[in-house]
Amino acid sequence: MFDQIDPRSPTPLYAQIASRVRVAVAAGALRPGDALPSVRHLASRLRVNPATVVQAYRELETEGFVELRQGAGTFVREVRAERRAGERAHQAATLVRRMIAEAGRLGVSVEELHSAIADEMGAKAS
Amino acid sequence: MFRVVLYGQWKWSRIVVILGSVAGFALPILSVQGATSDPQRAMKAGELLSVIRSWGVLYPVLAAAIGLLIAIATWTPDHRGRHVLALSLPLPRWRYVLLRFTAGLVLLVPTMLGVLAGALLASATATLPPGLETYPVALAIRFALALAVAYAVFFAISAGTTRTAGIILGLIGTVIVVQVVASTAGIELDLTSPVQAVVMNWPGPLAIFTGRWMLIDV
């Protein structure tokens, strides 16, 4: 889940980590009550500053996705379905925004993009 | 701390220590070969003394060689890294140098004991012409001191800083020069009397190597 953290991306590392957790919760991969990896374990595995992981977990706690239990660790909270759907919509919008920007860079027009999407979706469906 | 330093140095210089002890033990025994045969073929005093004298040349050579090798072995592990790791240890430099120096001295003891044992054994088994005496203990002590001096000199040189080596060699050199000048000027100057009390008369610590090394003498 955390393996493609990219320090070169414009998104700060803590935001990338937090985003992964949000996506996992939204998709149901992380259920309420599941424990997130400890700060020590995750920082060591990703070879990032422990403060980065702490920052990610704190942000998630502020947003209500997880709760930090003293001495026990960080656990996923119950998140309402609308919330999860909202998160998925947010991720979709980000994806599309990125795609349109990239298309612009490559000189692909919006119409060309539309037809490509339709083709790919059609190919996938059949 | 001393134990681990000693252990490390032992591992490096095991072979030298063993060879030194064997050579030290063998030297006095080989030198009295001529005198241990049966009384009918006993050598004349003059003949025996000249045999002893020629073997005697090897004592300072052995002392210098073992002193050199042990001294080099003391510093070789640190030398490759230009002493960076040793200097990053949490103790004052002088203490570290003292640890290494003392460990090296301890490793000289087997060779010294080898010479003592060999000299005692040689003295016990030799049949002497009349008028000659054996001096095993004096010889062994002289060898021990020579070995220590050689070790100290080479230790300083291989410690890595030319400045320290220069100071030590300078001091030794000064002592020798002063003694020599004093004796030529006829002045009674005795800088080394404790040592002189044990062995025969000669000037300065490095001169321990010169002169005759006689297990058997008048």
Next chain:
Amino acid sequence: MSNAVEIRELHYRAGKSFAIEDLDLSVPTGSIYGFLGPNGSGKTTTIRLILGLLRPRSGTIRVLGEPMPLRAPAVLGRVGFVPEQPHLDPTLTVCETLRFREAFYPTWDGDWAGRLLQTFDLDPHHPFGKLSKGQKGKVMMLLALAQRPDLLVLDEPTDGLDPVVRRDMLAALIDYVSQHGATVFISSHLVHELERMCDWIGVMDNGRLVSELPMERFKNGIKRLLVSAAPAETESAPFSVLARDRNGAATETWLVRGWEPGMSTWFDARDASLQSVIDLDLEDGFVELLRTFRTPHGKEVR
């Protein structure tokens, strides 16, 4: 004590050619400070000064609050050092090497050393001299960590090692930092490694500290702009243009410093269009910083 390492107005000279001039460097306690710079810029010398191996001409060095090199023997007990070259006694086995170092450090944790031996997959009875380069590197890291230091100083610890070994070593380092809250001062050529874990960056060039910033500010300092219908003149821009390159007919890539989000209006006013603002990664930022610092008009970025 706010800074684990504090260097003020340091001057050092070695022979005629190399000098460190007027160095001011601070490593905040608990931070992971990455020390970058080209070869010969003075990184190793600075590290040796920090450890009290060298004596400066003038200026002060304080490590964990104590002046160096005066208090070196006391302070070094709390400093874990991983040198560039792993030159330990080659005749000692790994186990004997550990026992040698243990004798000098009262805070040594034998249990943890044992566990690290297993994590690093090291054979305790193998002579140090016969280990591979990667294994030697791991032993050096192990020795520094098992001491349980308050400050870790690492001089290119992963240089020339394969990625798997690098990963293991850095994971162990981060693991320790999470537990102990130690400060880390690490110099490296592998900018991408530092990018993941450092929260402070110091850049050295030619004996001077060119820049010392928190990581985010360092990376945000310089940006790439994708511009179409780019205007010809740039003097009136509110940011400084470091370079501009053409990408084909329509667009240009500009390298700028001092960019802020509202500045896109400058482009609108000139009928140009700003396609995107791209952050530079640490390596590009570092390269560009040196380039601008070395030109006649370059200034320090603080």
